[in-house]
Amino acid sequence: MLQPATDLGFAQRVKALACTAPLHDLDNRKNQVQTADFSVYQMSELALNAIDLVTLAMDFDAGAPPELIVTGVAGFAARQAPLRAGGEHLRAARWVLESLLNVGSADRGFRAVYGMTAGDGSYQRFEFDFKLLEEVVGPDGSIFLRATNEAVNVLVGALELDIESAQIAADLRLETLIRRGRLSDAQSAAQSARYRTIQYGEKLRQRLEATERDVRTVDWLHEMPKFIAEALEHIAARYRAENAIMTNITEVRDTADTPATKLQAAKLVDVVRDCLRRHEQLQAALQGAGRRFRAQQDRQTFAPGSSVATLDLHAQLLVPALGLPVRDAEPVLSGYVGRSAGVHVPDAVRLLDLFTALITPPAERELLGEPVEEPDLDEAPEEPPFPAECYELLDGLLDLDPEAPRRLSGLLDEARRLHPELPHLVVVRVVALAAQEINPALRHNLPGVYVAVDDGTPLMDAEYGGADLIVARARVEKEEVMA
Amino acid sequence: MTTQLTADAARLVGYGLRPRLVPARDDTYRGLIVRASTDDEFAAAVQAVAAGFDLVVMEISERAGIVVASTDESVFAIRAGDYWRRAGGDGKASDRVLHALAHLGAATMAFPRPADLANETYLGRITVDGVEAFVREAAGRLAEAAVRNDDADTAAGEPGLEASWRVYSRRAQTGSTGDGRRLPSSTTGIVGRALTFLSEQGLLTRTGDERHGTYRTTPRYRTQVREAGVLMFDELLSLGITAISDGSATIEVAWTPEALTEL
Numbered sequence: 001m002l003q004p005a006t007d008l009g010f011a012q013r014v015k016a017l018a019c020t021a022p023l024h025d026l027d028n029r030k031n032q033v034q035t036a037d038f039s040v041y042q043m044s045e046l047a048l049n050a051i052d053l054v055t056l057a058m059d060f061d062a063g064a065p066p067e068l069i070v071t072g073v074a075g076f077a078a079r080q081a082p083l084r085a086g087g088e089h090l091r092a093a094r095w096v097l098e099s100l101l102n103v104g105s106a107d108r109g110f111r112a113v114y115g116m117t118a119g120d121g122s123y124q125r126f127e128f129d130f131k132l133l134e135e136v137v138g139p140d141g142s143i144f145l146r147a148t149n150e151a152v153n154v155l156v157g158a159l160e161l162d163i164e165s166a167q168i169a170a171d172l173r174l175e176t177l178i179r180r181g182r183l184s185d186a187q188s189a190a191q192s193a194r195y196r197t198i199q200y201g202e203k204l205r206q207r208l209e210a211t212e213r214d215v216r217t218v219d220w221l222h223e224m225p226k227f228i229a230e231a232l233e234h235i236a237a238r239y240r241a242e243n244a245i246m247t248n249i250t251e252v253r254d255t256a257d258t259p260a261t262k263l264q265a266a267k268l269v270d271v272v273r274d275c276l277r278r279h280e281q282l283q284a285a286l287q288g289a290g291r292r293f294r295a296q297q298d299r300q301t302f303a304p305g306s307s308v309a310t311l312d313l314h315a316q317l318l319v320p321a322l323g324l325p326v327r328d329a330e331p332v333l334s335g336y337v338g339r340s341a342g343v344h345v346p347d348a349v350r351l352l353d354l355f356t357a358l359i360t361p362p363a364e365r366e367l368l369g370e371p372v373e374e375p376d377l378d379e380a381p382e383e384p385p386f387p388a389e390c391y392e393l394l395d396g397l398l399d400l401d402p403e404a405p406r407r408l409s410g411l412l413d414e415a416r417r418l419h420p421e422l423p424h425l426v427v428v429r430v431v432a433l434a435a436q437e438i439n440p441a442l443r444h445n446l447p448g449v450y451v452a453v454d455d456g457t458p459l460m461d462a463e464y465g466g467a468d469l470i471v472a473r474a475r476v477e478k479e480e481v482m483a
Numbered sequence: 484m485t486t487q488l489t490a491d492a493a494r495l496v497g498y499g500l501r502p503r504l505v506p507a508r509d510d511t512y513r514g515l516i517v518r519a520s521t522d523d524e525f526a527a528a529v530q531a532v533a534a535g536f537d538l539v540v541m542e543i544s545e546r547a548g549i550v551v552a553s554t555d556e557s558v559f560a561i562r563a564g565d566y567w568r569r570a571g572g573d574g575k576a577s578d579r580v581l582h583a584l585a586h587l588g589a590a591t592m593a594f595p596r597p598a599d600l601a602n603e604t605y606l607g608r609i610t611v612d613g614v615e616a617f618v619r620e621a622a623g624r625l626a627e628a629a630v631r632n633d634d635a636d637t638a639a640g641e642p643g644l645e646a647s648w649r650v651y652s653r654r655a656q657t658g659s660t661g662d663g664r665r666l667p668s669s670t671t672g673i674v675g676r677a678l679t680f681l682s683e684q685g686l687l688t689r690t691g692d693e694r695h696g697t698y699r700t701t702p703r704y705r706t707q708v709r710e711a712g713v714l715m716f717d718e719l720l721s722l723g724i725t726a727i728s729d730g731s732a733t734i735e736v737a738w739t740p741e742a743l744t745e746l
Binding site for chain 1: 500562590646685
């Protein structure tokens with residue numbers, strides 16, 4: 001008797017099938033849309049195009065802006081139905097995108113139920129939850145789209161394969177295709193190689209972000225060095241392969257006899273160039289990964305902490321709670337929220353307040369509210385901190401003979417005789433002079449520059465302490481500029 | 484015990500019910516705090532008044548003020564039901580788990596190391612996006628472990644047996660609604676609500692709008708988390724599922740010089 005398939009491979013195939021269901025569903029539902037006639041569009045193709053666009057726009061840090069994807073998909077829609085209006089193409093694109101996100105479901109995802117025959121012959125049903133596109137927060141707070149692994153796998157057609165082995169297969173295929181001159185196939189193979197690179201980048205990005213939040217959540221002892229080594233190896237291999245391909249196609253492009261072949265080769269050159277760019281980006285990120293980890297480790301692990309240890313919230317509460325079934329986790333977690341969130345003071349209503357509130361007639365309100373008065377703002381000039389005459393006196397005081405520098409103490413004595421507030425201004429100005437540089441004076445063609453020098457003599461003064469600076473005015477003599 | 488002493492003790496307990504007041508900004512409050520730490524008779528009266536309200540005094544310090552926690556039968560207890568009602572969830576167990584995970588994630592992110600929870604001068608800084616990503620990452624690691632153990636999916640039709648991390652991983656991280664608002668039922672929305680609630684409770688202080696809201700912890704929050712955490716730990720122990728740690732970090736990070744040069 002023939003045994004039904006019971007292995008994991010079977011489950012993977014069933015799940016792979018399930019991932020395509022939302023796309024087929026689009027074509028089934030398009031006729032039920034009440035507000036527009038979408039029957040002319042090939043919705044599943046538009047959906048694949050959308051996933052394509054999102055995946056290609058996914059960069060190391062960011063995803064695809066939704067509006068860009070809508071415009072892109074609307075472009076494909078326009079090609080499918082050139083007679084329809086542009087607004088309808090946009091509506092169709094938006095409908096496809098919302099369906100791929102499954103807007104309207106609480107989780108914004110899809111669920112498929114599948115069954116497997118267990119070892120003892122019993123049939124068991126499981127739930128498989130997946131997403132095709134997801135909305136994530138970008139660095140600037142805006143929403144981006146990213147394609148999930150399931151989407152990339154469905155798209156590439158290599159269902160749930162190990163990243164590395166799929167890559168090797170893709171490379172081999174690509175080289176063979178180019179050798180045989182099948183350029184359109186070569187182009188798709190090059191594109192699928194690019195998806196793999198994107199996946200590596202995505203995984204690295206997630207790991208690094210997790211490290212930044214908490215070093216301990218990522219295994220930097222075994223897993224990360226291995227992953228980084230693998231990814232670098234991938235890049236090195238891809239680099240060699242792509243450079244070889246590049247030479248090959250450039251040859252094809254330059255020697256091609258038909259314009260179509262020429263065009264195809266040129267497109268392929270673009271794809272491979274993009275691959276090379278992405279690899280450089282990923283390589284830079286990989287090389288920086290160790291540095292970022294060490295910085296985070298310094299910040300987190302070696303930060304001084306108290307020696308009295310209490311609970312490890314992450315290992316002892318959060319992870320176990322996440323692992324519990326909902327039924328058991330709910331009471332424990334609810335208890336935590338109730339106790340950790342402080343106290344709740346119930347509102348007590350006084351009868352008098354209630355009565356007053358009830359008998360007070362509602363306040364009449366103008367529909368537009370009070371007229372808004374434009375505040376009349378005066379430009380208030382900033383008051384100088386010292387009286388104006390002080391500045392004039394200061395200029396006179398500091399108009400020094402370049403040949404005769406003076407001590408600060410002498411300047412202060414003279415200032416005291418001239419004006420009660422002048423000494424303070426002198427101190428402020430002289431201290432600023434001590435930090436003056438000669439280059440700006442040269443640039444502005446000033447005749448001289450003030451210098452304040454500390455020769456070690458302490459300042460003997462009733463109000464101010466510090467060094468008795470020597471204040472001098474140095475003449476600026478321009479040197480001939482050397483050529 | 485005089486009437487005046489009781490009145491003062493009750494006044495101090497009353498401050499504990501207004502968590503946004505801090506001793507540093509209120510002379511009467513500070514005076515009562517100092518008195519509680521120097522006058523044994525007054526301290527006993529405070530405990531007695533609190534016990535009469537079914538409250539437990541967890542801490543009296545100049546930094547945190549008086550921190551009281553409610554026992555389950557207290558009129559001041561936060562009923563989980565009130566929170567879910569205000570949070571607008573549809574009351575399903577899985578929704579309550581999501582909201583509670585947001586709270587626990589916020590505490591974990593605020594006090595990542597055991598020592599932080601023990602250090603009373605430690606100030607944690609958290610953001611809505613950070614907490615969301617932190618819990619999502621923890622859930623993601625359990626997902627990876629499940630895949631390794633060939634345990635990728637749950638049995639159909641038994642929502643109560645589904646692991647909590649699946650509920651969290653499945654829920655959308657963010658999303659736009661038709662009218663341009665953020666999706667409140669997304670995990671970012673749920674975390675945002677939890678942190679807003681904690682800041683209304685005087686446990687967090689909002690410091691900015693970056694990353695959907697930036698907050699720092701208050702000394703009171705540390706006390707509350709520690710006490711609630713210990714009780715939750717006991718409950719998990721009674722379910723037989725939690726790790727005993729010696730207080731060091733969960734994953735040891737030890738680098739050999741060779742490994743460092745390779746990076």
